Amino acid sequence: MPNTTVLLVTEESLAGFIATALIATGMSQSDADRISRLMAEADAIGSDGHGVFRLDQYVRRIQAGGINTHPNIRIAQERTAMAVLDGDNGMGHLVMSRATDLAITKAKKSGIAWVGARFSNHAGPASLYARMPLAHNMIGLYVAVGSANHLPPWGGTEMLLSTNPIAIAIPSKSMPPIVLDMATTVAAYGKVKTKAQRGEAMPEGWMIDRHGKPLTDATRADEGFLLPIGGPKGYGLALMFGLLAGTLNGAAFGNDVVDFNADDTSITNTGHFIVALDIAAFTDVNSFKSEVDDIWSTMKSSSLLPGFDEIRLPGERLAKVATQRRTNGIPIHGTLQTVLNRLAKELNILPLT
Amino acid sequence: MPNTTVLLVTEESLAGFIATALIATGMSQSDADRISRLMAEADAIGSDGHGVFRLDQYVRRIQAGGINTHPNIRIAQERTAMAVLDGDNGMGHLVMSRATDLAITKAKKSGIAWVGARFSNHAGPASLYARMPLAHNMIGLYVAVGSANHLPPWGGTEMLLSTNPIAIAIPSKSMPPIVLDMATTVAAYGKVKTKAQRGEAMPEGWMIDRHGKPLTDATRADEGFLLPIGGPKGYGLALMFGLLAGTLNGAAFGNDVVDFNADDTSITNTGHFIVALDIAAFTDVNSFKSEVDDIWSTMKSSSLLPGFDEIRLPGERLAKVATQRRTNGIPIHGTLQTVLNRLAKELNILPLT
Numbered sequence: 001m002p003n004t005t006v007l008l009v010t011e012e013s014l015a016g017f018i019a020t021a022l023i024a025t026g027m028s029q030s031d032a033d034r035i036s037r038l039m040a041e042a043d044a045i046g047s048d049g050h051g052v053f054r055l056d057q058y059v060r061r062i063q064a065g066g067i068n069t070h071p072n073i074r075i076a077q078e079r080t081a082m083a084v085l086d087g088d089n090g091m092g093h094l095v096m097s098r099a100t101d102l103a104i105t106k107a108k109k110s111g112i113a114w115v116g117a118r119f120s121n122h123a124g125p126a127s128l129y130a131r132m133p134l135a136h137n138m139i140g141l142y143v144a145v146g147s148a149n150h151l152p153p154w155g156g157t158e159m160l161l162s163t164n165p166i167a168i169a170i171p172s173k174s175m176p177p178i179v180l181d182m183a184t185t186v187a188a189y190g191k192v193k194t195k196a197q198r199g200e201a202m203p204e205g206w207m208i209d210r211h212g213k214p215l216t217d218a219t220r221a222d223e224g225f226l227l228p229i230g231g232p233k234g235y236g237l238a239l240m241f242g243l244l245a246g247t248l249n250g251a252a253f254g255n256d257v258v259d260f261n262a263d264d265t266s267i268t269n270t271g272h273f274i275v276a277l278d279i280a281a282f283t284d285v286n287s288f289k290s291e292v293d294d295i296w297s298t299m300k301s302s303s304l305l306p307g308f309d310e311i312r313l314p315g316e317r318l319a320k321v322a323t324q325r326r327t328n329g330i331p332i333h334g335t336l337q338t339v340l341n342r343l344a345k346e347l348n349i350l351p352l353t
Numbered sequence: 354m355p356n357t358t359v360l361l362v363t364e365e366s367l368a369g370f371i372a373t374a375l376i377a378t379g380m381s382q383s384d385a386d387r388i389s390r391l392m393a394e395a396d397a398i399g400s401d402g403h404g405v406f407r408l409d410q411y412v413r414r415i416q417a418g419g420i421n422t423h424p425n426i427r428i429a430q431e432r433t434a435m436a437v438l439d440g441d442n443g444m445g446h447l448v449m450s451r452a453t454d455l456a457i458t459k460a461k462k463s464g465i466a467w468v469g470a471r472f473s474n475h476a477g478p479a480s481l482y483a484r485m486p487l488a489h490n491m492i493g494l495y496v497a498v499g500s501a502n503h504l505p506p507w508g509g510t511e512m513l514l515s516t517n518p519i520a521i522a523i524p525s526k527s528m529p530p531i532v533l534d535m536a537t538t539v540a541a542y543g544k545v546k547t548k549a550q551r552g553e554a555m556p557e558g559w560m561i562d563r564h565g566k567p568l569t570d571a572t573r574a575d576e577g578f579l580l581p582i583g584g585p586k587g588y589g590l591a592l593m594f595g596l597l598a599g600t601l602n603g604a605a606f607g608n609d610v611v612d613f614n615a616d617d618t619s620i621t622n623t624g625h626f627i628v629a630l631d632i633a634a635f636t637d638v639n640s641f642k643s644e645v646d647d648i649w650s651t652m653k654s655s656s657l658l659p660g661f662d663e664i665r666l667p668g669e670r671l672a673k674v675a676t677q678r679r680t681n682g683i684p685i686h687g688t689l690q691t692v693l694n695r696l697a698k699e700l701n702i703l704p705l706t
Binding site: 111168211239244277295299 | 430432433437462463464465466467505507508511521531539564582583586589590595600601602607632644645647651659660663665667
């Protein structure tokens with residue numbers, strides 16, 4: 001019988017549980033703290049497929065030797081306004097928070113900075129990193145090569161591309177920041193995994209099978225592939241993002257991408273990049289933020305097409321979910337509870353409560 | 354009776370005709386040369402809605418006082434790796450070729466540079482500027498606020514957004530460069546205008562009317578609006594690109610965008626940005642280009658979905674069309690010939706032959 005209870009946990013207790021689990025795999029307290037805070041934040045902001053949901057997989061990969069728990073993350077290439085980090089096969093969260101810190105520091109001087117990474121790993125939701133520059137009155141732009149190929153080139157059947165997501169975060173004055181976080185496919189593969197774990201069907205249009213027919217059973221996801229947004233356009237974006245976040249950084253792209261859902265040991269050599277733009281270099285920060293507020297209300301108050309009941313801004317749902325979950329708790333669904341309880345037993349740590 | 358003949362012209366004679374027309378409006382020889390070369394290049398690479406097709410409209414706007422023929426294009430904001438140009442209401446081609454030159458110069462030092470522009474105008478196809486850094490072994494990335502709003506926010510009916518296009522160009526070694534040039538809508542408005550001028554119907558999915566029904570008659574385009582790629586995702590991209598290319602540069606976005614198809618006199622304050630990435634700052638240029646070749650052939654040789662006869666790389670059609678047109682001539686359709694002949698008479702210059 002499936003477990004249908006929903007456990008509500010605080011972001012702090014969730015982060016604490018994750019950190020304890022990571023420390024049990026041999027990671028240092030400080031690295032475990034940094035990663036666990038980002039993973040719990042992913043759940044707090046509603047990225048259900050990219051937070052604690054991934055913990056079991058991360059631990060399995062660490063235990064199989066597929067992730068370096070004591071990486072020497074270093075700058076491999078550098079100029080004034082750019083760098084490429086070598087993540088030494090560490091957790092993606094460590095590599096990309098370091099990359100983002102570096103981009104912010106460089107952007108303060110140069111006005112803008114672009115920091116890529118290679119030999120990184122899955123780093124959670126794209127919006128985590130795009131949102132980091134906001135606190136410095138900067139705009140963030142993040143792109144990653146996805147950690148498994150589920151997308152063929154347009155018109156093809158070989159899965160040579162991933163969902164290669166983009167996130168862009170722009171601060172406002174009195175409204176939540178505008179945060180776009182999207183896969184270049186109609187649905188991200190994390191959403192497919194969540195559907196499968198919850199035993200829910202996928203809507204038509206997310207995936208097709210190898211004969212081009214719609215695929216809606218999420219548990220059969222490995223029999224088909226994702227569809228790109230706008231057909232050839234989404235394929236084009238996924239391809240370009242892969243070349244920029246992967247190939248340009250010396251990271252995996254195309255045939256070289258390791259399916260980290262199926263393989264726990266091969267080095268993934270995941271690539272990402274983050275761009276930070278210092279708003280003060282372009283214009284007055286306060287005026288800019290006010291104008292973003294104006295754009296927000298112009299969109300929000302504009303008239304509706306029949307069948308719609310509101311216009312949403314990118315990031316609006318994120319902000320609402322975050323407020324709601326930070327007040328009432330983060331829901332952990334039954335199937336995930338079962339997984340985390342088993343994991344706690346295996347690692348000999350206290351279960352999540 | 355519509356003129357159904359097709360005139361074939363060389364890129365040089367097309368550029369010469371355009372330059373003569375622009376000089377007749379009062380522009381300097383050197384500015385007219387720069388603009389006309391870019392406009393003829395647009396036709397040579399197959400951007401039929403963004404080259405000489407726009408000449409009549411540009412001339413009309415110049416004569417109405419809506420474009421400054423002697424602009425003082427200047428750097429308004431600057432740091433090491435960025436700048437914002439004030440285009441002084443000059444032709445967009447002048448402003449953005451200057452912006453791209455500056456981005457290339459800055460990227461040589463900083464590794465990467467981002468140059469925005471305000472008080473610019475329509476600049477032709479996005480790929481013109483994204484492709485300029487290629488000759489310097491750089492990658493180009495260009496985004497513009499479109500010059501007329503034809504896209505409502507997702508679920509709305511007020512046209513607050515444009516097709517806000519993106520172009521990314523990445524060099525290869527022995528293959529053509531990979532060049533993505535796409536609107537964030539299913540179809541660019543330039544394609545709608547071309548369909549209308551040629552008397553052709555639009556496919557379903559390009560536009561809907563104000564009741565949400567498909568609109569296929571291109572001559573009725575002003576009764577409906579364009580559809581974004583991937584629904585809310587394309588809306589999100591158009592919004593973010595508008596904030597980055599418009600608002601951040603102090604250029605028009607949202608309600609402030611002037612419909613340059615309907616209004617010949619108001620200053621458009623068009624915004625764009627160009628990013629140049631110096632590949633040598635990231636990795637060995639030759640190895641990178643070889644890897645792009647590998648990606649090209651991997652995609653190209655992968656197996657096909659039923660109903661498709663080839664996999665195309667972004668930029669492949671552009672390269673083929675350019676080769677074909679530079680060999681056999683650029684086709685000028687009958688309706689456009691009629692417009693250009695009338696224009697030549699009005700400006701008292703020799704017609705295009």
